[in-house]
Amino acid sequence: MKQDHKSFEHIVIDGASTDNTINVLRSYENKYPLKWISRPDGGQSEALNQGLSMAKGDIIGWLNADDMYMPKALGYIAEHFKNQPEKAWLYGNSYWTEENRCVFIQRKPGPFDLKKLICCYQYMDQPSVFFRRHVPEIIGGIDNQLHYTMDYDFIIRMGIRFPGDYINKTLSAYRLHANCKLMSQQTAFGQDALYTLAKTFSNPDLPNRIRRSENQAYSYCYFLWGSKALAAGHYKFARHWLINALKRDPYPWKPKNLAAIVAILDMFLRINRYKPLEFTFKRQQRKFRNRHKNMRIDWFL
Known part of the structure; x- marks a missing residue:
């Protein structure tokens, strides 16, 4: 809502929340470019695929419950894609905040490195990743088998097909707290990460120099x-x-x-x-x- 770039659509996929989510969404329907649905789904990956199928814009990104975009982020992204029409996806910096919204770290991933992405886990934060709408049509959507590292898997597949483009701007913030998935479900994350690596190293398009690692x-x-x-x-x-x-x-x-x-x-x-x-x-x-x-x-x- 506090973005200077106004040509965008906001799609909310809600898994049949029982809190006040529906009332909040309805309150914005007539004053905001908002599409939303609320119904039971098969988890986060299925919801993301549903959102991707509804998106009409040329550039796509997604936020989870504890994420936010920084002011002017969408303007930076739109301008960068306009000036770099050959780029398929980009990523930028991010803040990590505590539950009280105090920032405690800034993540600056630096230039794209496919080997680092695969061998040193996901070194850019997903809320600061944006891609053109044709990308999932080429590489496939979100893997519904994954419930924790679906973003890692998707970004790896993007990186194998298209080199990522880094912009040195802070685009998003991610709030960490005791109940968020990253902090509370490490063992499940680990199992998903192993599945993602198995997929990656069985991908015939993976360069041999990385396969050796x-x-x-x-x-x-x-x-x-x-x-x-x-x-x-x-x-x-x-x-x-x-x-x-x-x-x-x-x-x-x-x-x-x-x-x-x-x-x-x-x-x-x-x-x-x-x-x-x-x-x-x-x-x-x-x-x-x-x-x-x-x-x-x-x-x-």
Whole structure:
């Protein structure tokens, strides 16, 4: 609603909410370019595909319940696509906020790197990703088998077919809280991530130079979600996944593997205090907050 670019449509796919969502949507019907439906569906992926099928615009992006676009973001995106007609998709920077909307980190993914995208998990945030309407017609829509990493899978398939274009603008913000999927369902995310990697490395269009990095990709996936499980206190799952990270890529001098070894020893000794991703994350938070004290974001569309 606080965008300077007014030529857009807003499609809301609601899974038959029982709160006040329907009344809020109805209140905007006559003063806002809004389409919406509310009915039971088969999950987020099915809802996204439904939204994609309803979209009429030339450029598409999507937001989830805890996401927002920054002011003027749609204007930046429309102008960039207009000036770069050969580009199929783009992505930009993003903020992560706490539940009280205080920003604690800014993510700047940098230029597109397909190997990094696959082997180091999704290094750009999905709310800051936009693509032309013909892209899902070419690569296929959202995979309905996925309930957590459907965006990762979709972006990988875009990246294999079309190189991504990075713009150094902060386009979106993502709110993290205890009940959001990323924080509360790490083990399910991990299983979906493994399924996504299996799909990716069986894709005949994947370049051979990246196919040779399969063990590296699986090792980082095990390390990432094992570390997240460790931070959440799921120690059995964490041990299993961190050990698999070492099996897939057993070179002990790599920082990731050293961190996994220390975490495994920490758990076996029942100290359970070393959380490698949490340590790195808090260091990034301190660095950002020292530069941008008390930065908050108003929660608007």
